[in-house]
Amino acid sequence: MTIRPTSAHTTTELSAPIISVRGVHKTYAGGFQALRNIDLEIRRGEIFALLGPNGAGKTTLIGIICGIVNPSSGTVVAAGHDIRKDYRAARAAIGLVPQELHTDAFESVWATVRFSRGLFGKAPNPDYLERILRALSLWDKRDAKIMSLSGGMKRRLLIAKALSHEPEILFLDEPSAGVDVELRHDMWRLVRELREQGTTIILTTHYIEEAEDMADRIGVINKGELVVVEDKTALMRKLGKKELALTLRQPLTALPAELNAWPLNLSADGQTLVYTFDSQTEETGIAELLRALNQHGIDFKDLRSSESSLEDIFVSLVQQAKGVKP
Numbered sequence: 001m002t003i004r005p006t007s008a009h010t011t012t013e014l015s016a017p018i019i020s021v022r023g024v025h026k027t028y029a030g031g032f033q034a035l036r037n038i039d040l041e042i043r044r045g046e047i048f049a050l051l052g053p054n055g056a057g058k059t060t061l062i063g064i065i066c067g068i069v070n071p072s073s074g075t076v077v078a079a080g081h082d083i084r085k086d087y088r089a090a091r092a093a094i095g096l097v098p099q100e101l102h103t104d105a106f107e108s109v110w111a112t113v114r115f116s117r118g119l120f121g122k123a124p125n126p127d128y129l130e131r132i133l134r135a136l137s138l139w140d141k142r143d144a145k146i147m148s149l150s151g152g153m154k155r156r157l158l159i160a161k162a163l164s165h166e167p168e169i170l171f172l173d174e175p176s177a178g179v180d181v182e183l184r185h186d187m188w189r190l191v192r193e194l195r196e197q198g199t200t201i202i203l204t205t206h207y208i209e210e211a212e213d214m215a216d217r218i219g220v221i222n223k224g225e226l227v228v229v230e231d232k233t234a235l236m237r238k239l240g241k242k243e244l245a246l247t248l249r250q251p252l253t254a255l256p257a258e259l260n261a262w263p264l265n266l267s268a269d270g271q272t273l274v275y276t277f278d279s280q281t282e283e284t285g286i287a288e289l290l291r292a293l294n295q296h297g298i299d300f301k302d303l304r305s306s307e308s309s310l311e312d313i314f315v316s317l318v319q320q321a322k323g324v325k326p
């Protein structure tokens with residue numbers, strides 16, 4: 001499926017960031033400081049996932065990049081245009097899928113996407129709109145009124161609307177919230193296809209496994225500050241921990257004092273011993289640990305290792321920022 005015609009970019013265009021956020025602060029009218037000194041560059045053609053707990057400032061940041069919310073200070077350049085000085089040109093390069101649909105419930109699906117395209121001054125292109133509606137399984141519903149659509153269909157309509165003017169950049173704010181598993185997978189397939197065709201995608205999500213699955217880079221925002229921006233694989237390698245769980249042959253009531261120096265955790269039932277080690281180091285210490293256990297007559301019948309998920313890393317980053325020891 002080809003949704004968006006691929007356009008030719010020069011090498012300089014390809015290497016320059018498609019979005020550049022510099023020194024952005026936001027204090028809302030009531031005095032609440034929602035964003036502090038945000039610097040962020042989004043690379044052309046990447047999928048960037050913005051993660052953060054509720055109220056961290058994700059929607060505010062997206063609103064500022066899309067020119068909907070005014071920053072208190074700082075600048076945003078999108079597709080080469082300053083979002084405040086050159087709003088129309090910058091906004092035309094952006095498609096925004098908001099969390100909720102605000103459209104006339106009596107309009108049809110087709111009229112809605114055609115109107116959205118027209119808003120950006122684009123010439124009508126029924127073939128293109130048909131491709132989007134087909135890709136989102138909405139073609140059969142093109143004449144249906146919005147109020148007759150299911151929640152999942154309304155979500156897809158939001159995406160169709162955002163894509164109607166062929167934007168280079170697509171923002172998805174919590175696209176999967178309240179969407180069933182099958183539809184979620186369809187949406188992610190579409191997102192991947194759009195990326196393959198050159199669209200840059202920025203998404204916020206509470207489904208961290210989706211970010212783990214989809215994103216090229218991850219940004220974590222907490223209490224208005226960008227705590228980390230990193231390639232996903234590098235982040236998982238750098239901050240990931242590994243665990244080795246040993247199922248003991250005989251349950252223990254406590255660990256021998258000589259083993260206290262090891263980073264070991266005994267489960268409440270005394271059956272499992274968990275050893276945590278840094279996945280970055282060459283020396284895992286496992287061989288030495290197993291010798292030490294043997295010396296103390298601790299035998300095990302099974303052994304499993306696991307790596308921390310992006311979710312573990314996310315929780316520990318947010319806790320660190322709160323000053324809580326992970």
Ligand SMILES: Nc1ncnc2c1ncn2[C@@H]1O[C@H](COP(=O)(O)OP(=O)(O)OP(=O)(O)O)[C@@H](O)[C@H]1O
Binds near residue numbers: 054056058059060061
């Ligand atoms: N118009 C506003 N006036 C005052 N405070 C606001 C306004 N909009 C957002 N805030 C506050 O700014 C903070 C960040 O909100 P924002 O919606 O950006 O967070 P979020 O990370 O998107 O949260 P969620 O994951 O819950 O959607 C919150 O504390 C919120 O209450």
